Amino acid sequence: MTVSSRRSAILSSVLSGACGLIIMHGGNAAQAAEIADAITTLSQQTEIRERVSLKALGLTEPVVLGSSDARRDIYLPVPANVELSEPRLVVDGRYLRADGGQTTYTLAVDGTVVAAQSPTTPQGDVEISVDVEGAPRPSGFVRMGLAWSSATGRFLCDDARPIGNMLQISPDSHLEYSYDAGDVKTIADAWSALPQRVVLLVSSDELASESFDAAWRLGVTLERAGKTVDVAALPTIGSEFDVSGLEIPPALKRVPAFAALAGGGVITLSSDAEIGALILLDAPQLRAHIAVADQMLAGGLTTALKAVAEELERADAAATDAIDTLVVRKNALAMASEPKSIEIATLAGRPVIAVAPDAARAASGLLDGFWRRTASTDHLVVDTAARPDTEADSIALASLNQAAGNLDVVARGDWTTSFNLGTSLPEGKVPASMDVYVAAAPGATATAPVASIFINDYLLGAKRLTADGKAEKISVDIPSYALLPRNTMQVRIQRQPASDECRETPQPFPAAVLPESRIFLKSAPKLGNFAEMTARLAGDASLFVPTSWRLDATRSLPTIIQLADTVGVSPSRATLSFEEGDAEIEPKTPYLAFDTPVKGARDTVKVSGDRVSIADAKGKTFYDVSGLERIAVVQAVSGSKEPGVSYQSVGTPPVFETPFQLAGGDIAVLGDDGVLAAVNSRGAPLYLNEDGSQRGDAPFTWERLLDPAFWMHNLSLLVAGVLAFAFFLLIFFARRAKKRQSSDQG
Incomplete structure (x- = not known):
């Protein structure tokens, strides 16, 4: 018996008093039969329909393919190891043919071309x-x-680089598919089935400390996985709820709880049965994908489902089995999870990853990617799931990305990997430099290919390759201004696509990024800005939150989740504390403080009501404005025993619509759209790796003496050393000559 089955059996016994002992009062047999049919139809619905658009994946602008030859692969997420029903790919866009000629575009799915067109008109859809x-x-x-x-081009070797011929793919292009909820059998598969926008369900707006702590950890883990998190609380009697667009079977409109929802618009919930009806109808606002499965959530769900089950039994006492399936077996989340457990439950028949509050810390380590595939069952008890601590001064690129680094390059090929300062690297370490090993096969022309290294779209170095099939090293330094909490590294290899005197069609030639490539690390420098704080908050950090925020969880949790993700707080290592009033705190570790004063901190930002004052390091005020609303100020704070980041809200706090990143300054003003303004109030320059020869804290090897880059980076030291050696050599020979002269005279 699976965990979901056991939970359903227990819940069935809990609700047995509501499902089987009530006799129907009133109503005719025909109406009862219609209600029974509607209940049966709802209970048999197991199909989940999803739609994944390019816009939801972050491609908010059209995908543009131009020039003479352009290609783009886009990976659309679907549930792993689950059969899809009626999957359909819809691609919308437009093309331009201002330069004329022969134009063709193709669409391939999993490497197989499934559609092709050769347009001849100047433009079209x-x-x-x-x-x-x-x-x-x-x-x-x-x-x-x-x-x-x-x-x-019409003739041999004509210039064929049109700028007016292009294909634009709309961000609304999408993949639609369905799958059976029963096919999601493991926690790993349930994670892969998460849509781009995830609903994190909590028991109420007023959360217990342990549940609040679990919710922010799960939220940050989801954000680190590239998801957008919406925090939803189970509604209560008196809550307002938008029931617009809710599909209610006509027969069920005779049941009071469902009839109350049939009017549409925003209504005030007046009974537990109405809350239960919202759950059974799979209301979008309660369509949970992951939940903090505490006793309060289980109690609220049980009460609501029991109430709606009683009303359904009054309508048709003969529909006990269908009601049991609809109310009990499809809502196993109504049973609280056992301690330290992660499991698959159901809500309205949909799979939900249920996490016990005391398992959230370990769950964030289990689900962050490194251990995720080991979650190959529907129930786990997790004590610890983290990466091993390491004191290494370098890390192999192969450990960040298990994908092969092989590329077939006609004109350009990109190899990409990503890493988080908080989870991918040792605590307190930041990347200082890289040695990237690249191998490329010879091409059809004498023009050598070029390999370029990028981090977060900053070009850090490039090299013209010999292209003889052997490994070639590219050494680059990594300045702090290029680093973010979540970083994307790219190796771009470009070839000259022309072939010998245009007598041949350009063909791809292989290139590879080799697994011996490494990132060298060093201790995070003390910069007093966001770049330093990102590295320091990645370890054993502290979060300080006002107690009042715990009583308004659906408003405060998104703010904590977004900022904790942005500054690099580790959800598996940080601790959360609730603070009362305006008492100053004394952090013992690097910290992130929300509307909480820190003892000894040198705050150059002062917030009072709707007024914000910002001063530089010398105390001179350069920004003083009142009447502000719906903004917050974030500052990298020093002066206390430990460094940290403070968040101060002004008026009604902003609601962050999209993820944002903090640059290398120390003060940022935030609004609904993210960073509105950022400044470096200290005036200190951003950190640069000026000593490029020292690959982080890596040990010296004799291989460096054979590396031309080592001597180039140390040219000044080399010249100084040669001059010093020549000087001492001159003195030595001068003394020997003087002694010889003295002995000859004697």
Whole structure:
């Protein structure tokens, strides 16, 4: 018997008094039969329909393919190891042919071309809708490949680089599919089935300390996985709820709880049965994907489901089995999780990852990617799940990205990996430099390919490759201004696509980023800005939150989750404390403080009501404005025993609509749209790795003496050393000559 079955059996006994002992009063047999049919239909619905758009994946601008040849692969997430029903890919866009010539675009799914067009008009719309193979995908992705070709040359070696021929793919392009909820059998599969926008369900707006602590940890883990988190609380009697668009079977409108929801618009909930009806109808606001499964949530769900079950039994006492399936077996989340457990439960028949409050710290380590695939059952008891501590001064790129580094390059190929300062690297360490090993095969021309290294779109170095198939090293320094809490590293390899005198069609030649490539680390420098705080908050950090925030969880949790993710707080290592009033705190570790004063901190930001005053390091005020609303000020704070980041809200706090990043300054003003303004009040320059020869704190090896880059980075030291050696050599020979002269005279 699975965990969900055991939970359903227990819940069934809890609700047995409501499902089987009530005799129907009134109503005719025909109406009862219609209600029974509606209940049965709802109980049999197990299909989940999803839609993944490019916009939801963060591609908010059109994908543009231009020039003579351009290709783009986009990976659309789907539940791993789950069969898809009626998957359909819809691609919308437009093309331009201002330069004329022969133009073609193709659409491929998982490497197979499924649609192609060769437009001849100057411009037009792209409308492609194709069925997709529904076989389970262990990778959890459908690969959509777009290709554009434009040939405008009429004679041999004509310049064929059109700028007016291009293909634009709309961000509204999407993949639609369905799957059976019963096919999601493991925690790892349930995680892969999460949509881009995830609903984190908590028991109420007024959360217990342990549940609040669990919610922010799970929220940050989801944000680190690239999801957008919406925090929802189980509604209570007196809550306002928008029931617009809620589909209610006509027969169930005769049941009071469902009839109260049928009017549409925003209503005030007046009974537990109405809350239960919202759950059974799978209201979008309560469509949970992950939940803090505490006793309060279980109690609220049980009360609501018991109340609606009683009303359904009054309507048709003969529908006991259907009611039991609809109310009990499809809502196993109504049973609280056992201590330290992570499991798959159900709510309205949908799979929900239920996390016990005391398991959230370990769950954030289990689900962050490193251990996730080990969650291959529907129930786990987790005491600890973290990466091993290491004192290493370097880390291999292969440990960050297990994907092969092989590329077939015609004109350009990109190899990309990512790493978090909080979870991918040892505590208190930041990247200082990199040695990237690249190998490339010879091409058709004498023009050598070029490899370029980027971090977060900053070009850090490049090298013209010999391209003889052997490993070639590219050494680059990593300045702090290029680093963010979540970093993207890219190796770009570019070739000259022309072939010998245009007599041949350009063909791809292989290149590879080799697994011996490494990032060298060093201790985080003391900069007094956000770049330093990101590295220091990645370890044993502290979060300080006013107690009042715990009583308004759905408003305060998104703020904590977004900022904790932005500054790099580790959800598996940090601790949360609730603070009363305006008493100053004394942090013992690097900290993130929300509307809480810190003892000894040198605050250059002063907030009083709707007024904000900001001064520089010398105390001179350069910003003093009142009447502000819906903003917050974030500051990298020093002066106390431990460094940290403070968040001070002004008026009604902002609601962050999209993720944002803090730059290398020490003060940022935030609004609903993220960073509105940022400044470096200390005037100190950003950290640079001026001693590039020292690859972080890496030990010296004789290999460096054979590395030309080592001597180039140390040219000044080399010249000084040679001059000093020559000087001492001159003195030595001068003394010997003087002694010889003295002996000859004697």
